[in-house]
Amino acid sequence: MELRAREQNGILVVHVPQDRIDAASAIQFKDRMREVTQDSPACVVLDLSQVAFLDSSGLGAVVAVRKALGPDRVLELSGLTPSVQKVFRLTRMDTIFRIHPSLPDGLRDAG
Amino acid sequence: MPADNRPVRDGPCPAALQLTIPGHAEAVSAGLRALLDARLLRALPDEGRGTAELVLAEVLNNIVEHAYARHSGEIEVTLSRDAGGILCEVADTGLPMPQGAPPAGQLPPLEGDNLPEGGFGWHLIRSFARDLEYRREGGRNLLRFRLES
Numbered sequence: 001m002e003l004r005a006r007e008q009n010g011i012l013v014v015h016v017p018q019d020r021i022d023a024a025s026a027i028q029f030k031d032r033m034r035e036v037t038q039d040s041p042a043c044v045v046l047d048l049s050q051v052a053f054l055d056s057s058g059l060g061a062v063v064a065v066r067k068a069l070g071p072d073r074v075l076e077l078s079g080l081t082p083s084v085q086k087v088f089r090l091t092r093m094d095t096i097f098r099i100h101p102s103l104p105d106g107l108r109d110a111g
Numbered sequence: 112m113p114a115d116n117r118p119v120r121d122g123p124c125p126a127a128l129q130l131t132i133p134g135h136a137e138a139v140s141a142g143l144r145a146l147l148d149a150r151l152l153r154a155l156p157d158e159g160r161g162t163a164e165l166v167l168a169e170v171l172n173n174i175v176e177h178a179y180a181r182h183s184g185e186i187e188v189t190l191s192r193d194a195g196g197i198l199c200e201v202a203d204t205g206l207p208m209p210q211g212a213p214p215a216g217q218l219p220p221l222e223g224d225n226l227p228e229g230g231f232g233w234h235l236i237r238s239f240a241r242d243l244e245y246r247r248e249g250g251r252n253l254l255r256f257r258l259e260s
Contacts, residue, residue: 023175
């Protein structure tokens with residue numbers, strides 16, 4: 001799975017240029033995230049604005065990424081599409097993650 | 112009904128469609144795209160279509176992960192339109208549901224450092240699937256539910 005990561009102003013923005021994170025791609029997503037967040041700054045923002053579909057396996061993978069970052073780094077999310085937002089809301093994971101409607105201006109061109 | 116050579120039987124009248132999907136994750140992902148592209152589900156508003164994809168994905172992924180944990184097989188999906196919405200019938204020849212019934216779908220607790228990475232599937236299914244019925248018959252699991260359209 002292709003991911004585009006760019007560090008700017010001490011934040012690592014990871015853009016997912018795929019339309020789904022599902023059971024077929026969740027493991028690849030986790031593995032690639034582990035690679036791109038190695039030695040990352042303390043704040044990682046996952047830009048999901050292109051992901052139209054995320055199932056419970058995809059959600060589990062996002063949770064696993066957050067846990068893999070450990071206690072000293074934080075994973076925030078940005079640009080959830082309506083159906084992805086619905087999965088976070090129904091599982092109450094929207095209470096666990098900080099979710100931005102879109103990337104802040106300074107980071108918008110990242111990835 | 113036997114599976115025919117074409118993946119989706121989708122006639123001029125979008126009343127029913129049937130798809131046989133090999134029971135592994137990549138095939139389920141491709142099968143879902145085929146179902147979503149079929150006329151019966153294309154006719155739904157965006158939100159209903161998104162919900163249909165999510166519920167069907169969770170049902171099919173559970174079959175791959177649990178019913179076919181020990182042997183492989185196929186999943187037969189039949190969708191039809193009725194007065195209550197879209198009737199979904201899903202059959203597989205895998206292991207029966209534990210305790211002979213689908214899980215209640217309670218959310219795992221989201222407390223502490225050890226956040227759950229799974230256990231959300233049946234909660235999502237039960238959030239949207241109506242009139243859910245499960246039965247085991249002749250070595251097959253038959254799950255039937257309705258999605259409001």
